[in-house]
Amino acid sequence: MGDDLNERIAKAQAELDAQTRPPVRDTGKGLGLGFRMASDFVAAVIVGALLGWGIDALFGTTPWGLIVCLVLGFITGVRLMVRTANEAGKTAGDADAGKVKDEGDGA
Amino acid sequence: MMVSADPMEQFVIQRWLPIHIGGLDLSFTNSALFMTVGILLVIGFLAFATSKMSTIPTRVQSLAEIWFQFVDGIVHDVNHKDGKPYVPLVFTIFSFIFIANLLGLLPGTFATTSHVAVTGAMALFVFALVIVLGVWKNGFKFLKIFTPSGVPWWLIWFVAIIEFFSFLSRPLSLAMRLFANVLGGHVSLTVFAGFIPQLAVGLPIWGVAIGGLLVLPMVVGLSALEVLIAFLQAYVFAILTCVYLNDALHPGH
Numbered sequence: 001m002g003d004d005l006n007e008r009i010a011k012a013q014a015e016l017d018a019q020t021r022p023p024v025r026d027t028g029k030g031l032g033l034g035f036r037m038a039s040d041f042v043a044a045v046i047v048g049a050l051l052g053w054g055i056d057a058l059f060g061t062t063p064w065g066l067i068v069c070l071v072l073g074f075i076t077g078v079r080l081m082v083r084t085a086n087e088a089g090k091t092a093g094d095a096d097a098g099k100v101k102d103e104g105d106g107a
Numbered sequence: 108m109m110v111s112a113d114p115m116e117q118f119v120i121q122r123w124l125p126i127h128i129g130g131l132d133l134s135f136t137n138s139a140l141f142m143t144v145g146i147l148l149v150i151g152f153l154a155f156a157t158s159k160m161s162t163i164p165t166r167v168q169s170l171a172e173i174w175f176q177f178v179d180g181i182v183h184d185v186n187h188k189d190g191k192p193y194v195p196l197v198f199t200i201f202s203f204i205f206i207a208n209l210l211g212l213l214p215g216t217f218a219t220t221s222h223v224a225v226t227g228a229m230a231l232f233v234f235a236l237v238i239v240l241g242v243w244k245n246g247f248k249f250l251k252i253f254t255p256s257g258v259p260w261w262l263i264w265f266v267a268i269i270e271f272f273s274f275l276s277r278p279l280s281l282a283m284r285l286f287a288n289v290l291g292g293h294v295s296l297t298v299f300a301g302f303i304p305q306l307a308v309g310l311p312i313w314g315v316a317i318g319g320l321l322v323l324p325m326v327v328g329l330s331a332l333e334v335l336i337a338f339l340q341a342y343v344f345a346i347l348t349c350v351y352l353n354d355a356l357h358p359g360h
Contacts, residue, residue: 017188031335032343035284040273043280047272076272 037084041077048073114297118221118290137217138225145206145219174202178345185349189356193349196236200229201345208289208337212330220340221289223282230281233348241355252358281347285340292333300326 052069056062124135156171164172178198182190190197204220211218219225241249253270254263302322306314 032339032346035288035339035343036347039280039284039287040276043276043283044272047276047279051272051275072268073272073276076269076276079269080273080276 033084033088037081040080040084044077044080045070045073048076114294114301117293117297118218120222138219138222141210141217142203142207142219142225145203145210148210149202149206178202181342181346182349185346186353186356190349190352193352197345197348200233200348201341204229204285204344205338205341208340209334211289211293212333212337218289218293220285221293223286226285227278227282229344230278230285233281233351234278237351237355240352241358244356245358249355249358252354277347277351281344285344288336288340292329292336296326296329296333299329 048069048071049066051073052066055065055069059065121137122132122134123137123140126133126135153171156167159165160168175198178201179194181201182194182197186193207220207225208218210216211220238249241252245251252274253267255266255270258266299322303318303326306318306322308314310317
C-alpha cells in the first residue's frame with residue numbers, strides 16, 4: 001500500500017513538473033522590466049562611484065580610482081540592461097516557459 | 108485657508124512609544140506600527156481564508172489560493188523544482204511589500220516602504236542569504252558567478268570585474284527601486300493634489316473649475332497608477348529574489 005502511494009505521488013509529481021505552466025504574469029510585465037533596468041543601471045553606476053571613491057580614499061590615488069571605477073560601473077550598468085532585455089526577449093519569444101532559464105546568466 | 112505645503116512631511120518618523128535600551132533607540136514608531144498592521148493583516152487574512160478549507164473554495168479561500176499560487180508560479184518559473192524550499196521566503200517578502208505599499212496609499216497612513224532603512228534591510232537580507240546559501244551549497248564553486256561560461260580566456264578577468272560590480276550593485280538596486288518608487292509616487296500624488304486647494308485659493312472662480320475638472324481626475328488616475336506600482340514593485344522584488352537565489356543555487360551558468 002505504501003509503495004503504491006509513493007508511486008502515485010511520484011507519478012503525480014512528474015506530471016506536475018512536466019507541465020508547462022502558462023506564465024502567470026503578463027499584466028504590467030513590461031513596466032516591471034523597465035523599473036528593473038532603470039534601477040539596475042543607476043545602482044551599477046553608483047556602486048562604481050562609491051567603490052572608486054573608497055579606493056581613492058584608501059590608496060590616495062585621487063582622481064584615477066573614481067574615473068576608472070565610474071567607467072566600469074557604467075559598463076556594468078549597460079551590460080545588466082542588455083542582459084535583462086535579452087532574457088525578456090527570449091522569454092517572450094519562447095512559448096515554453098520552462099526552457100528559458102537554463103541559459104539565464106550566460107550572456 | 109491654510110494649505111499644507113511640504114510634500115515630505117508625510118515621511119517623517121514619529122516615536123509613538125519611546126523605548127531606549129542600553130543606548131539603542133528601539134522606539135515604536137509610526138513606521139513600526141504600520142509594518143505590524145500590515146503583517147497582522149496578511150496573517151489575519153490568510154488565517155481567516157484558510158480556516159474552513161473546502162475542495163470547492165469560497166471566494167475568500169480562492170483569493171488566498173490565487174495569491175499563493177501567483178508567488179508559487181513566480182518561483183517555479185525562475186527556479187523550477189529547486190525553488191520549492193524558498194517559496195515561503197519569497198511569499199513573505201512579496202506579501203509584506205505588497206501590503207505595506209497598499210496600506211501606505213490609504214490617507215492618513217504611513218508608507219513604510221518609502222524609507223530606505225526598510226527596503227535596504229530586506230535587500231541586504233536577500234544579498235546575505237545569496238552569499239551564505241551559495242557558499243553553503245557550492246563551496247568554492249560559488250565564485251563561478253563571477254566567471255560566466257563561454258567567455259574567451261583573454262577577456263575573463265575583465266568580465267569578472269564587471270560581474271563583481273553587478274553583484275555589488277544588486278542590494279542597492281533592490282532597495283533603491285522600491286523606496287524611490289514609493290517615495291516618488293507619494294510625493295507626486297501630494298504635490299498634484301496640493302494644486303487643487305492652491306488653485307481654488309489663488310484663482311477664485313476659474314481655479315475651482317480647473318482644479319476640479321482637470322487636476323482632480325489626474326490625481327484619481329495617478330492613484331490608480333500607484334496601486335499598480337504598489338503591486339509591481341512587490342512583484343519585481345519577488346522575482347529578483349528568485350533570480351538571485353537561482354545564482355546561489357546554480358552559479359556559473
